[in-house]
Amino acid sequence: MEQPSFLESFLPLKPHWFHVLLSLAEQEQHGYGIMQEVLERTGGKVRLWPATLYGTIKRLMEEGLTEEAAARPASEHDARRRYYRLTPLGRRVLKAECRRIEELVRIIHTKRGLAERKVES
Numbered sequence: 001m002e003q004p005s006f007l008e009s010f011l012p013l014k015p016h017w018f019h020v021l022l023s024l025a026e027q028e029q030h031g032y033g034i035m036q037e038v039l040e041r042t043g044g045k046v047r048l049w050p051a052t053l054y055g056t057i058k059r060l061m062e063e064g065l066t067e068e069a070a071a072r073p074a075s076e077h078d079a080r081r082r083y084y085r086l087t088p089l090g091r092r093v094l095k096a097e098c099r100r101i102e103e104l105v106r107i108i109h110t111k112r113g114l115a116e117r118k119v120e121s
Helices: 004-008 015-023 031-041 050-062 088-110 112-116
Strands: 066-068 083-086
Touching: 004 088, 015 031, 015 050, 015 088, 031 050, 050 066, 083 088, 088 112
Parallel strands: none
Antiparallel strands: 066 083
């Protein structure tokens, strides 16, 4: 098992890395599926264009966080589509990033009083 510092060396994740890993958290997907899920999940605020998406996937694979899936769904007839999945390391890094973000949200909630104060003139 990796030392916590090894996992933390990936953090904070680049936004595009986070979105791709999150898209692969529940199932294997092809690139277009990842693009569509990110677009839908973010209400159109994050759009992964093909060059960005496939560059991100390449880097994630080089870092050992994702890999190409060996099998494709039986319903998939397009042999050109490649499916990707999280590696065990990728899943641990995604979980560590989610914990980091959850801690930030917790801190934000404790600081709400500061954000709600009116600016004194």
